[in-house]
Structures are given as structure tokens and as C-alpha cells.
Amino acid sequence: MVRAVSAHEVAPTRHAWTVEAVNLTVKAGKHLAVNGLDLTLGTGVHGLLGPNGAGKTTLMRALGTVVKPHGGLLRLLGTDATRGRELRDLRSRLGYLPQQFGYYPRFTVRDCVEYMAWLREMPSAAVPAAAQRAIERVQLADRADARLKSLSGGMLRRVGIAQAIVNEPELLLLDEPTVGLDPEQRVRFRELIRELGADSCVLVSTHLVEDVVAACADVVIMNHGTRVFQGLPADLTRFGETHGIGDSPAERGYSHLLMQHRSGR
Amino acid sequence: MTAHLPAAALAAYAAGDLGPDNAASWTVEVHLEGCAECRGQLGGLTGPPLRELLGDAREAILQQARTGPRPVPRRRVRRFLQRWTDWSMLAWIAITGSAVVAAFQLDRTFPDRPSLVLLLAPVAPLAGLAVAWSRRANPSWEMLAGTARAGLDLMLRRTLVILATVLPLLILAGLALDRNPALWLLPCLTFTAATLLLGSRIGVPVAAAVLGGGWLTAVAAVSFAGGPGPTLTAAPAEALMRAETMPGWAAAAVILALLTLLRADDLRSPANWR
Ligand SMILES: [Zn+2]
Numbered sequence: 001m002v003r004a005v006s007a008h009e010v011a012p013t014r015h016a017w018t019v020e021a022v023n024l025t026v027k028a029g030k031h032l033a034v035n036g037l038d039l040t041l042g043t044g045v046h047g048l049l050g051p052n053g054a055g056k057t058t059l060m061r062a063l064g065t066v067v068k069p070h071g072g073l074l075r076l077l078g079t080d081a082t083r084g085r086e087l088r089d090l091r092s093r094l095g096y097l098p099q100q101f102g103y104y105p106r107f108t109v110r111d112c113v114e115y116m117a118w119l120r121e122m123p124s125a126a127v128p129a130a131a132q133r134a135i136e137r138v139q140l141a142d143r144a145d146a147r148l149k150s151l152s153g154g155m156l157r158r159v160g161i162a163q164a165i166v167n168e169p170e171l172l173l174l175d176e177p178t179v180g181l182d183p184e185q186r187v188r189f190r191e192l193i194r195e196l197g198a199d200s201c202v203l204v205s206t207h208l209v210e211d212v213v214a215a216c217a218d219v220v221i222m223n224h225g226t227r228v229f230q231g232l233p234a235d236l237t238r239f240g241e242t243h244g245i246g247d248s249p250a251e252r253g254y255s256h257l258l259m260q261h262r263s264g265r
Numbered sequence: 266m267t268a269h270l271p272a273a274a275l276a277a278y279a280a281g282d283l284g285p286d287n288a289a290s291w292t293v294e295v296h297l298e299g300c301a302e303c304r305g306q307l308g309g310l311t312g313p314p315l316r317e318l319l320g321d322a323r324e325a326i327l328q329q330a331r332t333g334p335r336p337v338p339r340r341r342v343r344r345f346l347q348r349w350t351d352w353s354m355l356a357w358i359a360i361t362g363s364a365v366v367a368a369f370q371l372d373r374t375f376p377d378r379p380s381l382v383l384l385l386a387p388v389a390p391l392a393g394l395a396v397a398w399s400r401r402a403n404p405s406w407e408m409l410a411g412t413a414r415a416g417l418d419l420m421l422r423r424t425l426v427i428l429a430t431v432l433p434l435l436i437l438a439g440l441a442l443d444r445n446p447a448l449w450l451l452p453c454l455t456f457t458a459a460t461l462l463l464g465s466r467i468g469v470p471v472a473a474a475v476l477g478g479g480w481l482t483a484v485a486a487v488s489f490a491g492g493p494g495p496t497l498t499a500a501p502a503e504a505l506m507r508a509e510t511m512p513g514w515a516a517a518a519v520i521l522a523l524l525t526l527l528r529a530d531d532l533r534s535p536a537n538w539r
Contacts, residue, residue, distance in 0.1 A: 092413040118414070
């Protein structure tokens with residue numbers, strides 16, 4: 001069989017950044033959960049850290065084109081994500097795992113992943129193989145035909161990851177992907193996203209500082225809807241050598257940066 | 266593909282004379298990927314050690330295919346259902362169906378009163394539309410809303426399924442009541458298009474509530490204003506849905522449907538989910 005090479009694969013990249021947000025504001029209900037955020041992300045794995053209510057999930061939703069930004073500029077893969085006309089093409093190149101992974105209990109793992117591949121407009125002939133591959137990558141091949149309602153929380157999270165990566169997205173957004181995973185699965189997950197980050201932009205929102213330090217090449221810390229810090233995990237660790245509270249240098253660095261931001265306000 | 270590879274080029278490629286850094290090997294490989302005939306010839310040209318290796322590989326693959334997991338059977342029906350329907354709509358179909366049946370029974374029992382089926386018909390598909398774009402009824406709305414098909418594609422599919430369920434029911438009710446079903450089919454389509462159009466601005470469930478609720482309360486208000494008793498026969502629903510008003514309904518349905526298609530970009534917006 002001849003593998004079809006899509007136009008996107010051979011087209012030269014015309015955008016400098018996969019994600020480019022300038023003075024972005026996004027509403028969650030009535031209040032501005034993301035408030036004047038500037039952010040640029042390129043290829044690689046990025047970790048998004050922040051306390052509860054920092055606006056992480058709202059930002060992830062805006063990047064996943066599930067919530068429309070209230071103001072500012074948001075360009076994803078070089079296209080304006082606030083314009084309806086551009087959204088269709090953009091969305092077929094996105095992968096998104098929401099924080100709340102809702103599902104139809106009667107779907108099997110394979111149903112769910114194939115359905116999402118179809119919704120992202122993968123060519124029909126490519127869907128079954130792509131779904132099988134995605135399921136294998138999250139180590140669920142032996143449960144591929146089990147109904148979702150029979151799976152544990154950690155397994156469901158892995159189904160969520162499989163549906164997000166099934167179309168080999170150029171921008172992959174994972175909101176709290178490691179919730180419910182046991183330590184061994186978490187290590188495997190880190191390997192997987194490092195692999196995916198080799199040629200796409202992966203943004204992982206998490207509250208676990210250790211996940212970020214272990215798997216990400218770049219750390220973004222958010223608080224009160226704005227960016228507090230962006231840099232290497234090593235920078236975070238360096239802050240923690242002298243300041244902050246926590247169990248590890250990275251955690252101390254994280255808490256120090258947050259405290260600094262709070263007192264500066 | 267008309268022109269095949271020259272025998273010399275194929276022989277050089279088979280012998281390994283064209284290294285990966287040789288640009289000529291790219292042309293050969295591109296052609297080979299798409300041409301089974303030349304691939305067959307290439308097989309004949311390869312030397313014994315390589316051919317043995319390929320034979321072993323083939324054996325191993327066939328062995329694994331025999332002993333490994335069975336391929337997943339094609340599931341056309343299942344896939345069709347997944348792509349065209351939605352679990353959340355089952356409950357809605359049951360409710361709308363029983364509402365139409367109840368209205369039909371009342372019309373049967375009190376043939377002198379203004380027809381309840383007529384009153385209900387224009388807004389019968391609206392509840393279905395509301396459910397199809399409801400965050401509450403679709404646990405995975407957040408995953409659906411961010412996908413490429415979440416705009417016009419999903420809208421047309423869901424609307425068609427809803428109409429395909431409602432319209433036959435209304436046609437049957439109309440025939441059984443000895444009235445022309447066309448009288449309420451056109452208003453039905455008009456309200457559906459209006460809901461989608463308004464929904465592209467304020468969200469489909471809100472639009473369905475506004476239009477459906479608006480229609481029912483307006484009709485009820487005018488009816489009751491006329492007082493109880495025989496005046497009820499002049500119910501506004503009957504007045505609005507007569508053979509003479511049908512061209513108006515048809516024109517409205519066509520215009521609204523066209524506007525909805527033109528606004529397809531807005532339907533992609535996540536705000537349609539409420
Ligand atoms: Zn040929």
C-alpha cells in the first residue's frame with residue numbers, strides 16, 4: 001500500500017511558534033481565568049504548572065479551541081485560532097485530553113479512539129490502524145475491546161491519552177494526564193511524551209512538579225491567569241537550592257517563584 | 266503509471282550500486298513504492314543472500330500472522346451508528362415520541378378543539394437539537410467541540426437524524442387525523458433552521474429554548490386571551506398553519522437554511538455547546 005503524504009507533511013513550516021499568545025484573556029464563566037498571558041511554545045515537551053485556580057485548565061481549553069478567547073491574540077500552528085474559518089483545518093492537527101474525560105460507558109476502547117480519529121477527519125482507511133497503534137502506545141492492547149465502564153481510572157486516563165495522540169497531532173494538549181496512573185505507568189507515560197515531543201509541541205498541564213522535571217524540556221508556571229516563569233527545569237531546581245519550601249529542589253523552586261509573585265502583586 | 270524503470274537502473278538499485286546518498290536512488294524508490302510490477306522485477310534481480318533473508322522474513326511474518334492475535338473484524342454497522350447517532354439522543358426520541366402520541370390521542374378524543382399535534386409539530390425537533398448540543402447530555406462535549414467535524418458536519422448529521430425520527434411520526438399522526446401533514450412539516454423545518462441559525466449566535470440549546478418556549482407561550486397566551494369555550498377553535502396555531510400560509514413558511518425555511526449554511530463558520534465556535 002502506498003502511504004499518502006499529506007500536504008502538511010511536506011509544507012515548509014511558516015510559523016515561528018506552535019503556540020503564540022499575546023496578552024491573551026479567556027473567561028471562565030464571568031471571571032477572567034486567563035488574564036493578559038504572553039506565551040510562546042515551540043516543538044518539544046512543555047510542562048504547565050500552577051496552583052488550583054491559576055487558570056491552567058481554562059488556558060488548555062482555549063488552546064484546544066473549546067473555549068473562545070475573550071481578548072488578545074492566539075495563534076496556533078500559525079493560524080488565528082479565534083477565526084471560525086480557520087478552525088476546521090487547525091483542529092484536525094490538534095490532540096486534546098480535557099481534564100474531565102467524559103465518555104459513553106458502552107463504547108469500547110477501540111470505539112472511542114476510532115470515533116475521535118474520525119472526528120478529527122483522518123482518512124477512513126487509516127483510522128483502524130492508527131487507533132490500534134495509539135492503543136498499543138498506551139499499553140492497552142489487551143483491553144482494546146473492553147467497554148469503557150469496565151476500566152479503572154488509570155486505564156481511562158490512558159484511553160484519553162490514546163484518543164489525543166491517534167491523529168499524530170502537531171500540537172498535543174494534555175490536561176492532568178497522570179492522574180490515576182501508578183508509578184510504573186507514570187514512567188512509561190513520560191517516555192511516551194518525550195517520544196512525541198521529538199517532532200511535535202506537547203503541553204502537559206499538571207500539579208506534580210516531579211512530572212515536569214522528569215519529562216519536560218521547558219517549564220511554564222502560571223498564577224492568577226498570567227505567566228510567572230518560563231525556563232528550563234534546571235533553572236527551577238537552581239531557585240530551590242537556596243529558597244522555598246518543599247521536598248525536592250524543584251518543588252522548593254516552584255513554591256519560591258509563586259511566593260515571589262504573590263508578594264509582588 | 267505509464268513509464269516503468271529502465272532495466273539498468275533497476276539492476277543497479279538491486280545490486281546496491283545506488284547508495285542512499287545518490288539522488289538517482291530516490292527516483293527509483295519513489296517509483297517502486299507505487300508500482301507493483303517493478304517491485305516484482307526487483308525481486309527477481311536480487312542476489313541469493315538477500316533473497317534468502319527476505320524469504321525468512323516472509324516466513325516469520327506469516328507464522329506470526331497465524332499464531333498472533335486475530336485481526337479486528339470490520340464493524341460497519343457499529344461504525345455507522347457511532348457516526349450518525351448519539352447515545353444522548355435516545356432519551357430525547359422517547360420523550361418527543363410520547364409527547365406526539367399523547368397530543369395525537371387528545372386530538373382524537375376532542376376533534377372539535379384546535380389540534381394539539383398542530384401546536385406541537387413545529388417545535389417537536391427542537392428538544393432534540395437542544396440535547397444534541399447540551400454539555401450535560403454529552404459527557405464528552407469537551408472532546409467533541411475541539412474536533413474538525415464539530416461544525417457543519419456534525420450539525421447536518423444530527424439534524425438529519427432528528428428530522429428522520431420526527432417527520433415520519435408527524436406524517437403518520439397527520440394522516441391518521443385526516444389532515445394534510447404538509448401543514449406542519451414546513452413549519453417544522455422553519456423552526457429547525459431558525460434554531461440552528463440563532464444557535465450559531467447564542468448556543469443551540471438556548472436558541473431551542475427561546476424559540477420553542479416562545480412559540481408555545483405565544484400560542485397559549487393568544488388562545489387564553491380569547492377566553493375559554495368555543496373561541497378556542499380560532500386558535501392561532503390553526504390560523505398560522507393553513508394552506509394559504511404555506512408558501513410563507515416554505516420561503517422562511519429556505520432562507521433560514523441558506524443563512525445557516527452561510528454561518529457554518531460560527532457553528533464551529535465552541536459557544537454552541539451549552
Ligand atoms: Zn513500474
